[in-house]
Structure formats: structure tokens, C-alpha cells
Amino acid sequence: MHDVLIVGGGPAGLHAATCLARRGWAVAVCEEHSAIGEPVHCTGILATEAFSRFALPTTAILADQRATRFHSPAGYALSYQTDAPEAVLIDRRGFDRSLADQARASGARILLDARVTQVQRTPASVVLSTTQGEVSGKLVILATGAAYHLHRSLGLPLPTQFIQTAQAEADFPWSTEIELYFGTTVAPGAFAWVVPFRDNTGQRKARIGLMATKEAEHAFARFVRSAPVAARMGASQMVRLRRRPIPLVPLARTFATRTLVVGDAAGLTKPTTGGGIFYSLLSAELAVATAQQALVREDYSEELLASYEREWKARCGNELRLGRWFRRYAERLTDSQIDEAFQLATAPAVDRLIREQAAFNSHGGLILALARSPQVRNFLVRFVFTSGTSYLHQLVRRPAPKVSARLPMDTDEDRTFSLAS
Ligand SMILES: Cc1cc2nc3c(=O)[nH]c(=O)nc-3n(C[C@H](O)[C@H](O)[C@H](O)COP(=O)(O)OP(=O)(O)OC[C@H]3O[C@@H](n4cnc5c(N)ncnc54)[C@H](O)[C@@H]3O)c2cc1C
Structure with missing residues (x-):
């Protein structure tokens, strides 16, 4: 008998396997696919600090990311550049495979x-x-x-909020800048991105995609055919489109008897950007610390395993709450309000605040600082009143949306998409 069984060979499962095996426990990871890292859904932007924080292999890093350009619906553009790279672009397939190599080298079994x-x-x-x-x-x-x-058969709840994504990889001119596009038509409730990179063979490509609260695939089709993107892509190009949901809210309970839930399975992602690799690794480490106690004491009760949830809430509960609060505002902005927010960001006091407080991996500090800025507060108050007073109520207490019988994983699919059609 193994000490710990892990279902899923993504970053969360593989990192947990390495940490447990290094502590001498017998671990098996069950992965449904025939190869680790397949299929790739992810854009692959990861905080630089993750590599030292989690002692990660660096072989899958494709490039440093220092520059981002934000585009508003009316065409305003804002550029931000950091002196030191706060994030890197990884080859997600290679990254997961290097985590699997690490897990095997530590003594974990991986069943494909x-x-x-x-x-x-x-x-x-x-x-x-x-x-x-x-x-x-x-x-x-x-x-x-x-x-x-x-989840259901284990008596675990499901995340109550998801966002849809659609992404493709295509040949694309080289640039060092990530591009983010905002607007209710471009990406309802979220944003679209173009992340150029050179692949392992030196070919120039980009990951082009978006998150949207509705109709992600239609929005994606419009986005890749829009002037800023289509002009740089060959019109006859066929791209492989992947659709995938991202959970935006953690499960109401992330443990059960003999069970711990980590990463996206626990709904642990950044509500602002949907990024989840860092939280997958963090939750894996916290789950391993609790698993260690359970194994030593031979106590797999809910009482003992609850300490895992207390730990992740202590580490990132506030950050997740602030991110959700910000998202509730941001996803309801009209195009003219987004344009106004872009103009506000160029006001000297707000611009200084953004440059001082913005951090790739943690958005809570910037959100709090912005909420305290008189200019931004003024904007938010006007937004609430123009959006109707019922919105004020929603901001304070948003009713949990019902999870439909058709679970979002039903929409996880990939297919070939023609730019010409
Ligand atoms: C379009 C898109 C772009 C993204 N971009 C970024 C980004 O730039 N940066 C970032 O940090 N995050 C990003 N994310 C989120 C990131 O991909 C996830 O947060 C991360 O992969 C979660 O890791 P995980 O190990 O929890 O789950 P996964 O990586 O999804 O791994 C889960 C594994 O479990 C396996 N599995 C599932 N069910 C079973 C089963 N019953 N039996 C056996 N195996 C099973 C799956 O096959 C899979 O291999 C993006 C997501 C999407 C959809």
C-alpha cells in the first residue's frame, strides 16, 4: 500500500509528489493522459520568485517578461516595464515534464x-x-x-464561479512585449492577450487567447480577426484552438476524511488574471505539510486535515478576497468606463502608485492602494451610482451563483480553427 495517492499529474500533483517522496513517503501519481504535460492549455507566465520559492527546475524557461502594453477599447495604450524580470514565460509541456522528472528522481511512481x-x-x-x-x-x-x-462522490463542494478561456498558438512576429486588450466586445468581463515567444527550435510564435465571462469562443474568433492581431498573422493560417474553464473561487471546503484538494481542483487561482501555477505549487506544499502530520500520527480525520485549509487561508485568503472584490468591479465596467480608467491611470499620482505598488505575483497591495487613492475612489463611487444602487448591494454581498448540472469541464476541448473562415 502507498502512503499517498495523487490524482492528477499537473504542477500541483507533481510538486506534492516530489515533496512527499523527498520526505520518504511512498507516493503514486495517477495521470489520465499517456504523457505528462499534454495537452497544453496554459499561457505559461509564472512569477520569477516561484523558481527559488519552490526550488523548481529552470530548463523550461523560454524568456524573461519585463514589458506589458495595455490597450483600451478606444485605443488608448499604457506601457509598463520592470527593471528586473518579475515573471518568465515557460514552455508548459517542458515545465510539467521537468516536474515529473524531479518527482521520479525523488522516488515517486507516476502511472500514465x-x-x-x-x-x-x-x-x-x-x-x-x-x-x-x-x-x-x-x-x-x-x-x-x-x-x-x-468531488461530489467525496462529499466535496464545487467552485461556484468560473471563467471561460480560449487560446491558440500561431506563427507570429517576434516582440518582447506582452499585449493585453480590454473591452466588452474584445473579452467580456476580462481581457485578451498576445504573448510572443520563440519556441525551442527558434521559431517565432505567439500564444493568443482570452478569458471571458461569456461566449469566449466567439470573442476569440473576433479577436484573432481584428486588425491588431490579423495584420501580423498569415490570413490562411490554421490554429489549434483550446477552450478551458478556470475556477475563480476556492471550494467552500478543501479537505475531507483521508482527502486533501490542491491547485485548480481546489479553485485556487488568482481571481484577477486566472493565473494558477503559483497557487498550485503553494497549495501542494501546504497539503504536504498537513499530510506529513497525518501520516506520522496515523490520523486521517477531518479534524486533523482541516489544518491545511487554515494554512492556505492564512497565506493567501486576503489576497484572494481582494482579487474577487476587484473582479466584481472590473467585470461590470462599460467600454467608456474602461477608457476612463486608462486615462485615470495616467494621472501622475495614480501612475506613481501603480509603478510603486504593482507586483506580478500579488495584486492585493495595489488594489488596496488604489482603493485608498482619492481619484480612484471618486471613479469607483461614480461607477457604482451610474450602475444603479442594486449593484452596491451586490458588491457587499454577492449571492453565490448556482452551479449548473452541465459542469464546465464539459467545454474542455480543442479543435482546428481557420483564420480565413
Ligand atoms: C488559457 C489558459 C491560460 C493560462 N495561463 C496561465 C498563466 O499564464 N500562468 C498561470 O500561472 N496560470 C495560467 N493558467 C492556469 C494554469 O494552467 C492552472 O492554474 C494550472 O495548470 C493548475 O495546475 P494543476 O496542477 O492544479 O492542474 P492541471 O495543470 O490542470 O493538471 C491536472 C492534471 O490532472 C489530470 N486529471 C484530471 N482528472 C483526472 C483523473 N480523474 N484521473 C487522472 N488524472 C486526471 C489532468 O489530465 C491534468 O494533467 C491558465 C489557464 C488557462 C486555461
Whole structure:
């Protein structure tokens, strides 16, 4: 019998496997795909601090990211550049594979083509039914990403809010600047991006995509055919489009008897950008610390495992709350309000505040500083009153949306998309 079984071979599951195996525990990771790192959904922008914080392999880093250009609906543009790179672009396939190599080298077993279809907990063990047969252990860590098939049978809640994404990789002229586009038509409730890079063979490409609260695929089709993007892409190019939901709210409970939930499976992503690799790694480490206590004491009760949730809430609960609060404002802005926000950002006091407080990996400090700035407060108050007083109520207490019977993972798919059609 293994000590810990991990469902899902993404960053959360693989990092947890490495940390546990290094502590001498017998670990098995079950991954449904035949290769680690496939298929790639992610853009791959990760805070530089993650590499030292989690002792990550650096082989999959493609480029430093220092410059970002923000575009408003009416065409205002703002550029920000950092002296030192706060983020890097990674080859996500290579990154996951290097995490898998690290896990194997530490002694973890990785079972491929092993989709977990059922988790059964007995008083003495956890048994996973997989497409490769049964595996048993003392504790299970769910690291399934934005896939929630197993949650209900374990009595776990689901995230209550998701955002849809659509992304493709295409040949594209080289640039060192990330481009972000805002607007209710471009990307309703969020933003679109162009992230140029050179792949491992030196070919010039870009990851082009968007997050949207509705109709992400239609918005994506409009975006790649829009002037700023289409002009730089060959019109006959076929691109492989991938759609994927991102959870924006953590589960109401991220543990159960003999069970811990980490990464996207726990709904742990940045509500502002949807970025989740850092929180996947962080939650994996916190889950490992709790798993260690459980294994040493041979106590897999909810009482003991609850300490994992207390820990992640202590580390990032405030940051996540501030991010959600900001998102509630931002996703309701009209195009003219977004344009106004861009102009506001050029006011000397606000510009200084942004340059002093903005940090790639943590947005809470900037959100709080902006909320305290008289100019921004004035803008927010006007926004609330022009949006109607019912909005004020929603800002204070937003009713939890009902999760529909059709779970968002049903929309996880990829297909070929022609720019010409
Ligand atoms: C378009 C897009 C762009 C993104 N860009 C960024 C970015 O730039 N930076 C960033 O930080 N984050 C980004 N993210 C989010 C990031 O991809 C996730 O937060 C991160 O991958 C979560 O890691 P994870 O290990 O929790 O889950 P995943 O990486 O999703 O891994 C979960 C694994 O579990 C496997 N699995 C699922 N169910 C089962 C099962 N029943 N049995 C066996 N295996 C199973 C899956 O096949 C998968 O391999 C982006 C997401 C999207 C959709």
C-alpha cells in the first residue's frame, strides 16, 4: 500500500509528489493522459520568485517578461516595464515534464494512462479505481485541475464561479512585449492577450487567447480577426484552438476524511488574471505539510486535515478576497468606463502608485492602494451610482451563483480553427 495517492499529474500533483517522496513517503501519481504535460492549455507566465520559492527546475524557461502594453477599447495604450524580470514565460509541456522528472528522481511512481474513475474510502485506506487497475493508499490528494468528476462522490463542494478561456498558438512576429486588450466586445468581463515567444527550435510564435465571462469562443474568433492581431498573422493560417474553464473561487471546503484538494481542483487561482501555477505549487506544499502530520500520527480525520485549509487561508485568503472584490468591479465596467480608467491611470499620482505598488505575483497591495487613492475612489463611487444602487448591494454581498448540472469541464476541448473562415 502507498502512503499517498495523487490524482492528477499537473504542477500541483507533481510538486506534492516530489515533496512527499523527498520526505520518504511512498507516493503514486495517477495521470489520465499517456504523457505528462499534454495537452497544453496554459499561457505559461509564472512569477520569477516561484523558481527559488519552490526550488523548481529552470530548463523550461523560454524568456524573461519585463514589458506589458495595455490597450483600451478606444485605443488608448499604457506601457509598463520592470527593471528586473518579475515573471518568465515557460514552455508548459517542458515545465510539467521537468516536474515529473524531479518527482521520479525523488522516488515517486507516476502511472500514465491511469484515469481515476472512482475513489473509495474505507476505515483503513483509500482505493482508487483507475483505467490501469486499482491502487490503494492511506491518503488521497486531488490535483485534477479544473475537472471535478470525483468531488461530489467525496462529499466535496464545487467552485461556484468560473471563467471561460480560449487560446491558440500561431506563427507570429517576434516582440518582447506582452499585449493585453480590454473591452466588452474584445473579452467580456476580462481581457485578451498576445504573448510572443520563440519556441525551442527558434521559431517565432505567439500564444493568443482570452478569458471571458461569456461566449469566449466567439470573442476569440473576433479577436484573432481584428486588425491588431490579423495584420501580423498569415490570413490562411490554421490554429489549434483550446477552450478551458478556470475556477475563480476556492471550494467552500478543501479537505475531507483521508482527502486533501490542491491547485485548480481546489479553485485556487488568482481571481484577477486566472493565473494558477503559483497557487498550485503553494497549495501542494501546504497539503504536504498537513499530510506529513497525518501520516506520522496515523490520523486521517477531518479534524486533523482541516489544518491545511487554515494554512492556505492564512497565506493567501486576503489576497484572494481582494482579487474577487476587484473582479466584481472590473467585470461590470462599460467600454467608456474602461477608457476612463486608462486615462485615470495616467494621472501622475495614480501612475506613481501603480509603478510603486504593482507586483506580478500579488495584486492585493495595489488594489488596496488604489482603493485608498482619492481619484480612484471618486471613479469607483461614480461607477457604482451610474450602475444603479442594486449593484452596491451586490458588491457587499454577492449571492453565490448556482452551479449548473452541465459542469464546465464539459467545454474542455480543442479543435482546428481557420483564420480565413
Ligand atoms: C488559457 C489558459 C491560460 C493560462 N495561463 C496561465 C498563466 O499564464 N500562468 C498561470 O500561472 N496560470 C495560467 N493558467 C492556469 C494554469 O494552467 C492552472 O492554474 C494550472 O495548470 C493548475 O495546475 P494543476 O496542477 O492544479 O492542474 P492541471 O495543470 O490542470 O493538471 C491536472 C492534471 O490532472 C489530470 N486529471 C484530471 N482528472 C483526472 C483523473 N480523474 N484521473 C487522472 N488524472 C486526471 C489532468 O489530465 C491534468 O494533467 C491558465 C489557464 C488557462 C486555461
